[in-house]
Amino acid sequence: MNAPVERKTLTAAQRRALLATPAGWIACGLGSGLAPVAQGTFGSLAAILPWLLLRELSLPLNLLAIVLGFVLGVWACEMAGRALGVDDHRALVWDEFVGQWIALLPALLAPWWAIVLGFALFRLFDVWKPWPIREFDRRLKGGLGVMVDDVIAGVFAAVVLAIALPFLH
Template sequence: MRLDAAQRRALLVHPGGWIACGFGSGLSPWAPGTAGSAAALVPWLALRELDVPYYVLVVAIAFAIGAWASNVAIDRLRIADPGAVVCDEFVGQWIALLPLVLAPRGWPWVAVAFGLFRLFDVWKPWPVSWADRRIHGGVGVMLDDVIAGAYAALVLALALRAT
């Protein structure tokens, strides 16, 4: 569902709205989740340079901030899981990319991680689907993408190990 002008204004007048919509990437008229996942690659270029414990800490902090920002968006838009909210895609994508922080590889592997995360986020195998249906609010918005990111990271790690 695309947001109308009044909804965009309601979202963007609050800093939490900017964070929730991925600094505007979630306002894409086409595939906002994919746009958010792609936008997540930009800060990842810096994040990948962190030591793993710091990387995990940043992702955990981003989850907490994302849950708060998602609640702001839910409250302002009166929509349970607004499509424009893509801060969850940022966190899920960064989780999917974790194996490349542990064992850096080239850009083709980044594309694989991106594709795997999008696959699991859209497909929603259990427990992604369970979290999507049963956990509400900002934590619920974030949690299904965390699980999808974990699935993608696991498959990516297995693929990296096999090569």
Template sequence: MTNPTFKELLRNPNHLFAFGFGSGLAPKAPGTFGTLAAIPIFWLIQDLALPIYLLWLVVTFALGVYWCERSSKALGVHDHGGIVWDEMVGYWITMLLAPAGWLWMLVGFVLFRFFDIVKPWPIGWLDRRVGGGMGIMIDDVLAGVYALIVLQLLALWW
């Protein structure tokens, strides 16, 4: 199986989460749709206390390594384009301590997508060399960190 259907996602929790609740099934730009799916969840968690938000990031990263690994193996494709949980976690990292408001959510979205697509060093290097669920997750985590730094600098400057 290389392209699961939405019905198959609902039957397999690993696929359901790895495919961002179905957002990764978008026929074009699934990573962008996965990042978009992260925004309403961010809206719900944005007011968590910092330690709880950090715990959220650690737990969703660890679960992502597991879900993405399992889904990837079941599909027989290392980093299937529809696996977007990594984009979701990367966006939530970007938004750590972000100023409130839709403008900042949009800026965070654009910054994260930029770093995820361009993959400046060492993001691209890690993407090519680290396998499994960790390999799927780590490049987006680092793209999220890059986007977080730029977002915070913009917030300081603005």
């Protein structure tokens, strides 16, 4: 049986199904994934707001929040994907939240412009999907598949940001 073809925009019924459950709200990034275009970018931007609160926490607590966010995202994106009838609809942007938080780890103690650079780097790796990100994106399905490629994109962005920051100060 062939997987359903992803529609670029949600129907009214799909929106209602998505927003009818806590899993749907979480998976669509508290509504940021419902933007009419550039859902991943809107999700990544929305992720910065809770990250500003996380920024006040220690590194171990940040890492715990990321792990918990990942586990929550696997569940929420799995449930929301089932409700929508697709594995990874572009409205499901909780993966951008977790990936963006990972990308911004080196910016915890850095100036404001490091947040902008971390955001740009994450979007670059998330859209470009160099190896092995593309392989994980192709092979993994369901909630785990939604989350993993953005986690790896976040790690790539964090590494580049960590390397760049000492040279940009």
